[in-house]
Amino acid sequence: MSDLLTLTALDAHYGDFQALYGLDLSVSEGEVIAIIGANGAGKTTLMRSVSGLLRNAPDQITYRGQPIGALRADQVAALGIALVPEGRQLFASLSVEENLLIGGKTGRSGPWSLARVYDLFPILQERRAQASTSLSGGQQQMVAIGRALMANPDLILFDEISLGLAPVIIRQIYDALPGIVGQGMTAMIVEQDIAQALSVSSRVYCMQEGRVALEGRTGEVTHDQITAAYFGVGA
Amino acid sequence: MIEWTGAIVQGVLLGGLYALFAAGLSLIFGVMRLVNIAHGDLIILAAYLGLSTTVLLGVHPFLALLLVMPVMAAIGYVLQRGVLNRTLGPDILPPLLVTFGLSVIIQNALLETYTADPRKLSGGAIDTASLDLGGISLGVLPLLTFGIAVAVIAGLQFIFYRTSLGRGFRAVSDNQDIAQLMGLNKAHVFGLAMALALAVVAIAGVLLGMRTSFDPAIGGGRLIFGFEAVIIGGLGNPWGTLVGGVILGVAQTIGAKIDPGFQILAGHIAFLVVLAVRPNGLFPRVEH
Numbered sequence: 001m002s003d004l005l006t007l008t009a010l011d012a013h014y015g016d017f018q019a020l021y022g023l024d025l026s027v028s029e030g031e032v033i034a035i036i037g038a039n040g041a042g043k044t045t046l047m048r049s050v051s052g053l054l055r056n057a058p059d060q061i062t063y064r065g066q067p068i069g070a071l072r073a074d075q076v077a078a079l080g081i082a083l084v085p086e087g088r089q090l091f092a093s094l095s096v097e098e099n100l101l102i103g104g105k106t107g108r109s110g111p112w113s114l115a116r117v118y119d120l121f122p123i124l125q126e127r128r129a130q131a132s133t134s135l136s137g138g139q140q141q142m143v144a145i146g147r148a149l150m151a152n153p154d155l156i157l158f159d160e161i162s163l164g165l166a167p168v169i170i171r172q173i174y175d176a177l178p179g180i181v182g183q184g185m186t187a188m189i190v191e192q193d194i195a196q197a198l199s200v201s202s203r204v205y206c207m208q209e210g211r212v213a214l215e216g217r218t219g220e221v222t223h224d225q226i227t228a229a230y231f232g233v234g235a
Numbered sequence: 236m237i238e239w240t241g242a243i244v245q246g247v248l249l250g251g252l253y254a255l256f257a258a259g260l261s262l263i264f265g266v267m268r269l270v271n272i273a274h275g276d277l278i279i280l281a282a283y284l285g286l287s288t289t290v291l292l293g294v295h296p297f298l299a300l301l302l303v304m305p306v307m308a309a310i311g312y313v314l315q316r317g318v319l320n321r322t323l324g325p326d327i328l329p330p331l332l333v334t335f336g337l338s339v340i341i342q343n344a345l346l347e348t349y350t351a352d353p354r355k356l357s358g359g360a361i362d363t364a365s366l367d368l369g370g371i372s373l374g375v376l377p378l379l380t381f382g383i384a385v386a387v388i389a390g391l392q393f394i395f396y397r398t399s400l401g402r403g404f405r406a407v408s409d410n411q412d413i414a415q416l417m418g419l420n421k422a423h424v425f426g427l428a429m430a431l432a433l434a435v436v437a438i439a440g441v442l443l444g445m446r447t448s449f450d451p452a453i454g455g456g457r458l459i460f461g462f463e464a465v466i467i468g469g470l471g472n473p474w475g476t477l478v479g480g481v482i483l484g485v486a487q488t489i490g491a492k493i494d495p496g497f498q499i500l501a502g503h504i505a506f507l508v509v510l511a512v513r514p515n516g517l518f519p520r521v522e523h
Contacts, residue, residue: 053412073415083416091409094402101399102406106418151418 004029004155004186005050005081010060010069012042012049012210019045021210027155032187034197034218037207038230043190044086046207047159050188051083052076063155077106082153086160086190088144090132097128099143103150110152111183117146120176138169145173145180155186162193174200194226208232239492241371246488248373250481251381252446255439256461257468257476258387259432265471266404266428267323269330273337275458277433280341281307281440282449283349285356296356296441304437311433315426323425338454345451356444380442384480387435388473394431395473404428456499463506469516478517482509 005027012020019042027033037043048054050061052073061069068076082103090099100117118125121142127135132143141161148156162170170193177200181187191197198204198218206214206229214221214229260274271277281303288299318337322329364375395401406414407424415421443449443457460483468479483502490501509517 051416053416072420073412074418074420077416077418085413085416089410089413091406091413093405093409098402098405102402102414102417102419105399105403147417 002029003027004031004064005188006062007046007050008060008062010046010049010056012045012054012056014045014054019210020049023207023210023212025205025212025215027186027188029154030184030186031203032181032189032201034201034204035188035190035207036192036194036197036204036226036230037213039192040209041207042210043207044159045210047083047086047157047188047190050076050157051081053083077151078108080108080152080154081157082148082151082155083157084144084148084159084161086163088137088140090140090143090147092131092133094132095129096124096132096135096143099132100124100146100150103147104152106151108152112149112152114150117149120149120179121146136169138165138172141165141169141173145176149180153185155188156180158187158189158191160190160192162191162196170196194230206230237370239489242488242492243485244371244373245377246485247481248377248381248484249488250464250477250479250484251377251384252439252442252480253460253464253483254384254477254480255380255387255435255442256457257464257480258384258391258473259435259439260458260461261465261470261473261476262391262428262432262435264465266408267425268327269319269323270327270334271432272331272334272458273341273454274334274436274461275456276338276341276345276454277307277310277436278440278443278457279449279451279454280345281433281437282356282444283345283354283451284437285441285444286349286354289356296358296445300437300441303441304434307433307437307440308430311429311431311436312426315429316422319429320422320425342451342454349451351450351452353448353450354444355448356441358445362445376442376445380446383438383442384477387438388477391431391435392473400427460502463502466516467506467509469513469519471520472516472518475516475518475520482517 003026007023007025010020010023011018035043049056052071052075056069058067058070063079094102100114123139124142124146127139132140161173174196189197189201201218204216204218204221205212206226208229214225256278260271263269263271284303284306285296285299288302289296319330322333358376361376365372366375395404403419403424406417407419407421411421463483464479465476467482468475482505486505487498487502491498
């Protein structure tokens, strides 16, 4: 399998604060990888860098061999990378359906359409005309996922999709994931809920203070290794 | 009594013109939180472009709009992408300063090009035509202006809430970063919003030029009337803006009826009263 996305010595800064230090990471076509790590490890910064919300040096991020590190978010989106952002971030003045429609703004063709998203999350069809802010947290998360799918991405990034949701809702959403990534879509899943993240991924990166502390196949890394990489102790 | 009724009706129709002044201002503020100090001068620029078109091509001002609207829209797009986008950010001062500077530049450019002599757009028979309604004489042009104002606001509402372009405007207004993630280039979306606003400014400018004489210095006053209409009606509500324009217009015509020197002041007083009683305007958009 060839690399779809490659990060090479990725540095990222917020003003004077450096959040990522020489990060190396690669994702193959069709692969689902999990990125875990404590608060402040740089997971969200990584997502913001890949999606173009944070601009980097061009060659630090390549997608299908093309340097994309310095592209704007809308240019990255047009290439087929979609982000489900942390905290859902729906458009408050748009209805549920309008939020989904705007996800399709890139005009990329593919299997995902309004009808397919409603198949995946039937509750959204019932609530389609409602303001997105009137939905429960779990339903809002479904809209955020559906909105990203509407772009028919080749690579989808999930940032903390279980954050602030009830366990039963989290299970529901994770149950829906195979139906999404089973279509050959490549996915990067950022999670604090390690068990949940490992259950759907084939490879895992554990981040610590802006660096990769551990990388391995999900079945091969041990609980102790993860603990050590997560907290930066032992090893 | 009939005289007062007449004054009120004239004021309502005048309010249509003020709503047109305000519509573009409100659109720009809504989409990108930009307060455009040069808005009034752009209205006057549109009036002069209308004048040049009618003189050079020998066409009616309404026909001139077919040229002035796209030209103003193009000016808006280029201005936004070339200059104003660079001023937008967390600090609200740069756009104020830059548009203030723009206002001075436009006024002086108009002065150099057209001199300070008052000019007027001639609409021919329509300028003086009137309808007699039970003793109240209504000018056809003011009636038409009001009708156009209603149509423009309805059109803007349609664009905002029923089209993909409007969805983009609202999404960028809600959250610029996330809108960018959806593939919307905010620089382009802002350019389109300014283009749309200046197309409306073109209509406002030509109708103003047909109604009264104008010179390069009167843009500031039009800006104030536009602002007052927006604030009276409540930010973010286009129909509120129409009501705001009408209240301002009626206050002015009633003021003028009491004493001709009292016209402008009466409008400002009505504005201040609304601001004192309802600081958010009469019909602010309900936030979700």
